[in-house]
Amino acid sequence: MRSLALPRGDWPLILAGALLWTLAYPPFHLLVPSFLCLVPAVWLLLVGQRDDRPLRRHLVQGWWFGVVGNGLLLYWAIGTLWRLTTFAILGWVAMVVLMALFTTVVFGVSGWLAQRSGQSLVVVFPVLWTAAEWMMAHAGDLRFPWLGLGTSLTGFPTIVQIADVIGARGVTLILAAANVALAMAWCRRRDRMAAARYVGAVVLGVLLAWSYGTVREHSLVLEPVAEVAVLQPNATWDDKRDVAMQDRIVVRTRNLAARAMSEAEPDLVVWPETAVPGYLRRHRQWRESIAGLARSTRTPQLVGSRDGDGASRASFNAAFLFDSLGRHDADPVYRKRRLVPITERVPFVPREVLGAFDHRGFSAGDDAPLYEIGGARFGVLICYEAIFEDLARAYRRQGAEFIVNITNDAWFGRTSAPHQHMAHLVMRAIENRMSVARAANSGVSGFVDPLGRSHSWTELFETAVVHGEVSAVSDVSFYARTGDWVGTSAVGFSVLLVGYAMWRRS
Template identity: 35%
Template sequence: MDKRDLILSTTSGALLSLAFPPLRLGFIAYGALVPFFSLFPHSKHKDALLCGFVTGLCFNAGTVYWICWPTLAGGLFSFFFLSLFFMLFALMLNLAIRSWGTKGFLFAPFLWTAIEYLRSFGQLAFPWTLLGNTQTEYTRLIQFASISGVYGISFWVVTINLCLYSLLRHATLKRGRVGERLFHVLVVILILLFIIPYIYGNRVIPKERLEGEVKVAVIQPSIPIDVKWAPEGVTVSFSTLEQMTIRACSYRPDLVIWPETATPCYLMRQGEYRMRLHNFCDSLNVPILTGSPDYDFQTGRFYNSAFLFMPGKREVQGYDKIHLVPGSERMPFSDTFPFLKKFAFRAGDFSAGKRFTVFQHPKGRFSTLICFESIFPELARQFALQGAQFLVNITNDAWFGRTSGPYQHAEIAVFRAIENRIAIARCANTGVSMFIDPYGRVSGATPIFTSRILVDTLPLRREETFFTRHGNLFSKVCVALSGIALVWVVVSGTRKIRELW
């Protein structure tokens, strides 16, 4: 790896990180991979691996550095682990280009999308930094996510990068008339890559504001972590939330939402606090959804849960978080290797929920995504299939501090709305709280670390998108095609591949 390779690798990594929130520079993603593509082909695969690692390390250190805020060890592990996927992409792309020449670059969008999709599986799943997530500001360009999901947006962005790279490459080479024709074809393709999504988005997004059917009040109490989990934390939390809820009820909401672990106690197991919330709910005559830890005395299992209290009823509807944060709520592979539990941040030993709960409310059915569950397209899709008419995302992003983490987390939810044409109410302890309509349009986004009350009327889901019906079909096609191409390359050039190491 020479100096040129190092410069190009770090440049691509840095540009990719700049395209993510809170900076509104998503357009940088359209050319961020051009320096990276300029590195290929490599004479040796180990050089391609090294370039992939450097690019991934720069990208992840610049994007998810905030993981170091609560846990330095977890942050450093994330930088290196997530960089492995860049190494895989670089190696596979180099294999294709060495086997098929410049035509191998056509493999890039399929391979990138396949790797992103596979990253969403397993105990270390973390599809946070998907390339498509850089595009949440451009709602008119990303409406086809209702067909392809966010992974289709990533495919689109990589294709734009590939067109730009090809244009720059042909502009610096003299190739006669054939080269000129190809250059013009690439220009037309690049223009169409923007025009077609824009026309589609302009056609499907209604010009008027959607008529709301359920009025929701979101409470952002902004209670610091050290206060919430202190001995007096339960008293402070209840007092703050109750006062803000009383003020919110002047708007006559149909539902009040408190954030993740809003009640820092075992709400359902401690009768004093459970009755307090029941009585408070009855006195206001309004349903309250709250996040709370939970504990099952029979199994000895802990859960990160959400509970819906309905006025006049003692039955409480509940949901246990299904996707747990690795290293925080659950140490990956700790069932097989119990000693790993001692390395968990916050001594997390939660159990994953099993049920896709749909809360029953007189004005509309809804489901709850707790914390980083909003980054998983399939989970939101399953709730929609189960009959949810709107979604709620409750979270406590105070752990991230004043970093880019809360902003990135909030923006990701835009795609869950578009993919399923479903409205979302987002409630965060310290922000960002906001409302998202079924077309990804955000309203009422709050500053972080401030107390806020948001009230808006959400529309109920009326249609079932292609994505809701068929899921990540596009991504699965990319995985299949990438697998076939990889087998072809390996089988047809095994001897040559050995030489390139």
């Protein structure tokens, strides 16, 4: 453990960074901590440069900054993942360790570049941090891009409107640069002119982002395309696992759907993830009940349930669309494509092996069907697929006008996780200029418009029906057309920075 030891003076900075990091995200979602949460990281790097072994010091600093920060931010996983699988504790450890490995690399490479090649932390650190976020989203079976730095600003949509050009990763880059600039301003506070330049640059950046956002909020034309009702049945975790209760759950949710159509005339009713416990195709009574409701009211029902492939014995987390004629097979079934590591699929381990531990998990779907109701087209994202920007963007490029996100966050309990989960949808809405309708079994359910403004949100653990109007924007955003160009550029630039430093040393 000596290799992971740090001087006592580093720990206050690590703890301060973890606290600010937590305050920047839901449920606190404060503005100022977003601009300060990486300031302690920069100070750690500057302090570490005076060590006899600076590279080792920076690596250990990055490790503990990531472990403590992510451990605190993801505290909810400790008490909730155990409900899903006996492998749950591994899920929490894997999340924290994986994210800490990325911060370790960022600290180590940033410190090395700054000290050995004289490159400024103002340039190096934001680029490497952004590149690390990109890599987190592309880590194969272990990818987990939960709460990128840019997502911390989704509580203030006006500032984040620039995401329709630069995406979430672009917001991360700018925000990380602001953090470094403020850290340098404090370090050089005796040189008032230098400190003023750093602070002035941050203030100017905020004003420009705010001005752009204000213009977009007043100039973007939103056209209503559909009325949607989302259901929040609030079925408990234990009830869903109790076979004797499953019929009651389906009946109760169907009655909630009937209530939604008696209150208004929605074009679509959305049931949450696994609203129908078990396999829908194997329960004729459930299918006929939902089909009869859709047919009698001429209102399509999007229903979350499991789906299976008899030939391969594969199991899928899926969504079925019952059209206005009550048909559930007229449109392709959507099968979740991005599975939660450990809880839905154990990485790198065949399902057959996991069967011996009663944890076969799910298989990943391949297709992304686009559905249409009343002339409006939409795509489906199940649960944590909302944190992947490429999935929402692909729907927009196919012509989707809004996204439906179905989820079951009941296992999170009354923690910050449901609110953290929802924050990603604000970013997806702004990036692609699409509305979002969200149905969560136990909350939070509601709507986000193409400007990232949330409305009609429910409380946690209440039974509710929420009606909302989803709007569309005629123009496809620059981000939707070009993709995550900031993230890929950050990766490429990071490689160039390292290559240049190595060339100079040789």
